[in-house]
Amino acid sequence: MPQQKASQKFxxxxxxxxxxxxxxxxxxxxxxxxxxxxxxxxxKALEPLGLRITTxxxxxxxxxxxxxxxxxxxxxxxxxxxxxxxILDDLEQRGWITRERVVTDRRAxxxxxxLAGRNVSDKAMELDSKSEAKLMSSxxxxxVKTLTSALNKIERIGxxx
Amino acid sequence: MPQQKASQKFxxxxxxxxxxxxxxxxxxxxxxxxxxxxxxxxxKALEPLGLRITTxxxxxxxxxxxxxxxxxxxxxxxxxxxxxxxILDDLEQRGWITRERVVTDRRAxxxxxxLAGRNVSDKAMELDSKSEAKLMSSxxxxxVKTLTSALNKIERIGxxx
DNA sequence: TATTGTTATACTCTATAACTATA
DNA sequence: TATAGTTATAGAGTATAACAATA
Numbered sequence: 001m002p003q004q005k006a007s008q009k010f011x012x013x014x015x016x017x018x019x020x021x022x023x024x025x026x027x028x029x030x031x032x033x034x035x036x037x038x039x040x041x042x043x044k045a046l047e048p049l050g051l052r053i054t055t056x057x058x059x060x061x062x063x064x065x066x067x068x069x070x071x072x073x074x075x076x077x078x079x080x081x082x083x084x085x086x087i088l089d090d091l092e093q094r095g096w097i098t099r100e101r102v103v104t105d106r107r108a109x110x111x112x113x114x115l116a117g118r119n120v121s122d123k124a125m126e127l128d129s130k131s132e133a134k135l136m137s138s139x140x141x142x143x144v145k146t147l148t149s150a151l152n153k154i155e156r157i158g159x160x161x
Numbered sequence: 162m163p164q165q166k167a168s169q170k171f172x173x174x175x176x177x178x179x180x181x182x183x184x185x186x187x188x189x190x191x192x193x194x195x196x197x198x199x200x201x202x203x204x205k206a207l208e209p210l211g212l213r214i215t216t217x218x219x220x221x222x223x224x225x226x227x228x229x230x231x232x233x234x235x236x237x238x239x240x241x242x243x244x245x246x247x248i249l250d251d252l253e254q255r256g257w258i259t260r261e262r263v264v265t266d267r268r269a270x271x272x273x274x275x276l277a278g279r280n281v282s283d284k285a286m287e288l289d290s291k292s293e294a295k296l297m298s299s300x301x302x303x304x305v306k307t308l309t310s311a312l313n314k315i316e317r318i319g320x321x322x
Numbered sequence: 323t324a325t326t327g328t329t330a331t332a333c334t335c336t337a338t339a340a341c342t343a344t345a
Numbered sequence: 346t347a348t349a350g351t352t353a354t355a356g357a358g359t360a361t362a363a364c365a366a367t368a
Contacts, residue, residue, distance in 0.1 A: 018226055022221040028203055033319075037319030070327065105325095107326040121183075128189070243350090268345065
């Protein structure tokens with residue numbers, strides 16, 4: 001039961017009357033506004049499935065990486081292990097994943113999506129795609145490509161540091 | 162005293178070994194990763210000035226809009242009024258802004274940046290620019306322009322809804 | 323001794339309800 | 346009655362410390 005407003009609130013929805021030229025000069029400002037819109041939209045799109053974004057991301061990675069360890073998943077998604085536990089408890093209780101003891105290392109759990117989990121994952125990805133398609137509808141193909149490659153370049157620079 | 166890790170953590174830093182193709186298909190994923198990198202970097206850049214991003218954004222808008230009301234600022238930045246109060250308390254205690262009663266409406270406060278506040282704002286904007294320039298260094302001029310216009314289009318679609 | 327998963331807990335950010343003083 | 350600012354508080358997300366089981 002998310003507590004956030006229907007239209008998710010951050011410090012970015014500058015009204016027309018206010019001069020935000022000081023902030024508009026920086027790309028991070030636009031990135032934040034765009035990201036918040038996409039995030040808010042995705043959040044609402046996933047709500048009917050009972051998925052939050054972190055839970056959704058976790059499920060997608062488990063589906064794509066059968067047998068992944070909890071710690072690997074946590075590292076991959078940059079979620080602290082204690083917080084990962086809660087997310088996986090949720091997914092497990094819904095019957096969408098299973099935790100199986102790794103025979104070669106009995107400390108670890110290997111994660112697998114159930115059939116129901118894969119079905120939910122498919123539905124969620126579809127909702128995600130639809131949500132995005134709507135927001136990207138006014139962009140040309142070239143803009144989408146440039147956007148993605150530009151974002152990837154930023155990611156890479158960030159990873160180098 | 163921020164409690165976050167040096168490299169801010171979200172569920173996006175997928176390591177090389179994990180197959181994240183399911184997530185990589187969606188632009189929101191890249192947007193999130195790029196945004197988190199910029200946010201983390203800006204957060205660290207502003208730390209020496211004792212500014213957090215919301216506090217920084219608020220100060221910039223006050224400098225650019227002398228006399229803005231608290232409620233206007235809150236609306237502009239999409240911060241709930243109760244949360245705005247704390248941010249402004251902080252800025253006021255540091256001597257960077259003043260709250261002045263509006264004579265025509267004694268319920269309201271008009272906000273003004275002090276000289277010290279404007280100086281800090283200038284320094285902060287400089288740090289912000291440097292932080293961004295580093296992350297944008299591998300982008301061509303066309304990529305930066307397309308990125309900004311694409312993000313603006315997404316913003317506009319988001320606002321329509 | 324180190325690591326995996328876990329529990330308990332604390333800090334930050336964001337949201338709502340209700341108060342006060344003005345309008 | 347409505348609005349501006351405030352206070353108190355609650356929820357979500359994210360962080361750390363410490364423990365049991367296992368390596």
